[in-house]
Amino acid sequence: MDSITTAASVVAAGLAVGLGAIGPGIGQGSAAQGAVEGIARQPEAEGKIRGTLLLSFAFMESLTIYGLVVALVLLFANPFAG
């Protein structure tokens, strides 16, 4: 792998994780805030709120995982390496 490809891969990996984690991070924070507020106001619905929060977190975090996987593939199994 030549040096330009290596440098571009490392920069792209960093951007993939960094930019890919912004949106899910904001979304997870806002969802957790809403869930904790909901549990505090309505403790009898805690099970349902936690279940919905778990499913929402799994969907949101998969976006981070996509970015992470792209970054790891670029770093450890780069298809553009000579």
Next chain:
Amino acid sequence: MASETVENCSSHDPLLDIDSSVLSTEVKSDEYLELQFRVFRLAFLLTIFSVGIAGFFWGIQASASLFIGALSGIFYFRLLARGVGRLGTSSKIVGKVQLLVPVLLVLVSSRFPQLDLIPALLGFLLYKPALIIQFLSMP
């Protein structure tokens, strides 16, 4: 009259209130555990189905990679569920430990030639169809 007095006493007895709140918390956590078990069961069924299909069409190596990926996806979901279960009680944030699972999966499958990367990643994502089915079947 006597029963009315007993009812009045019990409604203001703090000990009884605490007991009922503990009981309702157990019921709520049972509901949450039941949801997790349903998703795990669905994910296991999808894993068995997909591993069989992959083994039939693409061979034992792709099938083994898919199986390892699916197991790590289920483990990832278990860690995420534990983090969400702790939220608001013993922790204020949801931990990020579960994100180490896909990292380790990619590292392991890129280091070992017996494993393929793409089937392992597809297997890891098998928990998502289980989640979608569970989400659609929720009342």
